[in-house]
Amino acid sequence: MIDLKYLQNNFEEASTKLQKKGVETATLQNLQQLFTTLKDCNATLEASKAEQNSMSKLFGQYMKEGKDISELKTKVNANKEAMIPLQDQARKAEEALYAVALAMPNFPDETVPDGMDEEDNVELRKVLEPKSFTFTPKEHWELSEINGWIDFERGVKLAKSRFSVLKGEASRLERALINFFLDSNRAKGFEEYSVPFLNNATMLQGTGQLPKFEDDLFKIADEDLYLIPTAEVPLTNLYYDEILTEKELPLLMTGYTPCFRKEAGSAGRDTRGIIRQHQFNKVEMVAIAHPDKSAEVFEMMVNNASDILTALGLPHRVVELCGGDLGFSAATTIDLEVWLPGQNQYREISSISNTRDFQARRAKIRFKEGKKNKFVHTLNGSSLAVGRTIVAIMENYQNEDGSIDIPEVLKKYM
RNA sequence: CGGGAGAUGUCAGAGUGGUCGAAUGUGCCGGUCUUGAAAACCGGUGAGGGUCAUACCUCCGGGGGUUCGAAUCCCCCUCUCCCGGCCA
Structure with a gap:
């Protein structure tokens, strides 16, 4: 698989290289877009998970102190509910990315001669x-x-x-x-x-x-x-x-x-x-x-x-x-x-x-x-x-x- | 293919619902000591993502479920070991 971070940061160069192998720039742009989408999806999802985790940790504390848990539980359940579509998005973004990324050929070396066949x-x-x-x-x-x-x-x-x-x-x-x-x-x-x-x-x-x-x-x-x-x-x-x-x-x-x-x-x-x-x-x-x-x-x-x-x-x-x-x-x-x-x-x-x-x-x-x-x-x-x-x-x-x-x-x- | 047991970090091996990414030992790396080495002692040491760096997220064979919360409970699969069958 090609290095997606490299693609992200050096798009022009990467695109030029893969043209030698007959890969269209549009295909690469699509891949780059999918990668960005996945990163965005993950960022939101992970923030939500972090929230969820920290709230869950409070449970143990509250119970020990004998505090009322019902309010926390309502909050946590709401967040859990809200996370489902995010999870779904992230999963889909990942699948979409890998489908394209795994079909992308390797970069040819700079020294490889140009040519069709x-x-x-x-x-x-x-x-x-x-x-x-x-x-x-x-x-x-x-x-x-x-x-x-x-x-x-x-x-x-x-x-x-x-x-x-x-x-x-x-x-x-x-x-x-x-x-x-x-x-x-x-x-x-x-x-x-x-x-x-x-x-x-x-x-x-x-x-x-x-x-x-x-x-x-x-x-x-x-x-x-x-x-x-x-x-x-x-x-x-x-x-x-x-x-x-x-x-x-x-x-x-x-x-x-x-x-x-x-x-x-x-x-x-x-x-x-x-x-x-x-x-x-x-x-x-x-x-x-x-x-x-x-x-x-x-x-x-x-x-x-x-x-x-x-x-x-x-x-x-x-x-x-x-x-x-x-x-x-x-x-x-x-x-x-x-x-x-x-x-x-x-x-x-x-x-x-x-x-x-x-x-x-x-x-x-x-x-x-x-x-x-x-x-x-x-x-x-x-x-x-x-x-x-x-x-x-x-x-x-x-x-x-x-x-x-x-x-x-x-x-x-x- | 049938019966039984198990799968946790390099390896061995604890952990049966929260503060566990995970005790302890071992291995490895660095240091002290030594002419040098061994021994002893001290420190460090899983992977992936994310970040300038932190935070933070994921991973205890794989997948799904229960739960606010799972290495720990439930289901399915795979693999390994022991016993039997078959077999080069």
Whole structure:
């Protein structure tokens, strides 16, 4: 959630920032108005409560002294009566405010490039040259057919479209990648976690998926539980409503989980292959950092993911997202896009974001600085998406006959 | 899923209608003492809102109710522990 006090006091600046994310000034004005209304409502209500409390305290005194209570009682009852509409107003004002505030995206950092969509993202650098093939490289689903790696039909039979089954070598490759990723993250100081794949609504709200993106999530019937869309949700919320000490920071966490997404808005995109599935595996990094140190941690996370791709010998590029392409919770995001020779283009394989204090406010994650409690910064990033790495290995390590080599670093894992 | 017990500050644990945001211990922070540390002693120490700062408001698992007044009484829910069932 954005800082409403900041919005109140720096409206112009806040408005300019959120325009990058396509938020209308009118929407912000509405939010600011709701905040003011709530404060006003609370002020009147609290004054009335104070009155009520002080009168109630007199009762004990009066009774001890044997005084007549009936007059006081009449007064107190009248005040109580008068408080009901105030309470109602305050409650409504609060509901109205939160409905809007929770749907408001994070402020982008000042350094985020302007732009509407992914066309306007900025390439920062390329790592490794794509190798040239002496034949026309195939796409991963063609290679899958030759090697019998992915069973699309039976995945659909078991669940529905956009589910698939990995078989034999592919399944082993997946397992090897997960281990390789976790080991690499651990070597950089990330502590490994194994977490629930179902989280409750409060946690999903903490990281920003709810209430706005409910349609993208799989929900368990009759339970307050959702299949997680990313390990960012459980890992970040491990510290939901906690106050950390300064010396605990930064907390670096990693974990492997399957991820479940309805992909509600992506009908017709990447329907072939396993680029976009309802269920996919991912190894995630999450950091909880001191506000002064989050930029540094962010850099480290980007480099870590990039280094893993490099170790796998996968050419990729580092791309900074423009304001319009930035996710709801992110203040800044860097994508890693891996080269797919079969598709002849770079495709996203990792996305690393600093949410600043946006999630921390929602999830109430604070740390003690002296006597004061302050919000931490939370960061998250893939290192890496497993399914897409398999695609990348298939396409980059293919031979003319359709066979696929295994990257050197993975051999000890298979 | 059935039976029983419980949920209070970092933790342990008192508190069963008013002056309780909450005893005491513990932990943590600061100080005295010490070459240093331990021990001992002294002081400080929950969260959120509000305010320039005070006042003031809210919070004793969550929600509702009774009452002038609820941590304390009543109802519902959730969770934890013990016993039984089922089970990797």
